[in-house]
Amino acid sequence: MANKVTMTQFLIEQQREYPGTSGTFTMLLNDIVTACKQISHKVNRGNLIGVLGSAESENVQGEVQKKLDIITHEIMVEALDWTGHLAGMLSEEVDEPIKIPPQYPKGKYLVLFDPLDGSSNIDINLTVGTIFSILRCREGVDAEPEDFLRKGAEQVCAGFVLYGPSTMMVLTTGHGVNGFTLDQDIGEFILTHRNMTIPEDTREFAINMSNQRFWEEPVRRYIDECVQGTDGPRGKNFNMRWIASLVAEVYRILTRGGVFLYPYDSRDPKKPYKLRLLYEANPVAFIVEQAGGACSTGRERMLDVKPQSLHQRVPVILGSKDEVERIVKYHLEG
Numbered sequence: 001m002a003n004k005v006t007m008t009q010f011l012i013e014q015q016r017e018y019p020g021t022s023g024t025f026t027m028l029l030n031d032i033v034t035a036c037k038q039i040s041h042k043v044n045r046g047n048l049i050g051v052l053g054s055a056e057s058e059n060v061q062g063e064v065q066k067k068l069d070i071i072t073h074e075i076m077v078e079a080l081d082w083t084g085h086l087a088g089m090l091s092e093e094v095d096e097p098i099k100i101p102p103q104y105p106k107g108k109y110l111v112l113f114d115p116l117d118g119s120s121n122i123d124i125n126l127t128v129g130t131i132f133s134i135l136r137c138r139e140g141v142d143a144e145p146e147d148f149l150r151k152g153a154e155q156v157c158a159g160f161v162l163y164g165p166s167t168m169m170v171l172t173t174g175h176g177v178n179g180f181t182l183d184q185d186i187g188e189f190i191l192t193h194r195n196m197t198i199p200e201d202t203r204e205f206a207i208n209m210s211n212q213r214f215w216e217e218p219v220r221r222y223i224d225e226c227v228q229g230t231d232g233p234r235g236k237n238f239n240m241r242w243i244a245s246l247v248a249e250v251y252r253i254l255t256r257g258g259v260f261l262y263p264y265d266s267r268d269p270k271k272p273y274k275l276r277l278l279y280e281a282n283p284v285a286f287i288v289e290q291a292g293g294a295c296s297t298g299r300e301r302m303l304d305v306k307p308q309s310l311h312q313r314v315p316v317i318l319g320s321k322d323e324v325e326r327i328v329k330y331h332l333e334g
């Protein structure tokens, strides 16, 4: 590849388009990149260093944590808490917001993250990831829980890293979506996917079919019609995928289109949704919209949802615009 553009070069080029920016944001992103490189190294050597398997402990979500859920959480916190760029952090793995230790300066950003996404796949060597969202905050103070309860539309940046056959980072700062591949030889993320866009139409859906009998009617109708293919009202055949790693599903959709659903289901009335708004749904919604796709709860644009609690879950429908709009129409038709 002739002129390799590193992520740092790319970010500084972007920063130059906005005179007066301090560069703090670029440094913060570089700190997140450093953390994800460490995570990539751990995940890649999982079997060799005994970090696979269960940690026999539960997180705030009531889920049994994997050892790597905790290890990746700690790597993120240790890479970010001393930098002086943050007023606080929120992680999937701990209940309360993470405060910046008193000995470190406090900055003007908040980072909300899912340190290990797709953790049910880590022991079977399938693609997992890290998801992050960045919000602005009052500078120099300890962030309060309500500082994190902001609509996704207020994000200044969102990204995810894929730990798969290659390690990749997908990023948006509100000016389109770009993909970077980690060049293990030089330890740098290289720009390999400029201006990723999602085709408006698709013939591929992703949903956990085993929950079918617990879905609401609009989702059941949509999936039934996809499965009926040319024998049904859609008049075309659809393919199905389910990787059980949100990051991998979104990357597939960024690459070749598609629609992903993790909708409401009545399995457990106390937990009618799976994915978390602040550090899963909002960051991928920002990325998907910036790539020309759409993301909805089925009844509301994801980025307009007003968060009520830190670990709130939401129904997620995202991907190729035409399909998401069709599913929303089915919800409105009731």
Ligand SMILES: O=P(O)(O)OC[C@H]1O[C@](O)(COP(=O)(O)O)[C@@H](O)[C@@H]1O
Pocket: 092, 114, 116, 117, 118, 119, 120, 208, 244, 245, 246, 247, 262, 274
């Ligand atoms: O186990 P299921 O029902 O297939 O759910 C898979 C979904 O759960 C998740 O693994 C939840 O994320 P975590 O692994 O971060 O908890 C998503 O990545 C994925 O889309």
Ligand SMILES: [Mg+2]
Pocket: 114, 116, 117, 118, 246, 280
């Ligand atoms: Mg997750």
Ligand SMILES: [Mg+2]
Pocket: 069, 092, 114, 115, 116, 117, 118, 119
């Ligand atoms: Mg996780």
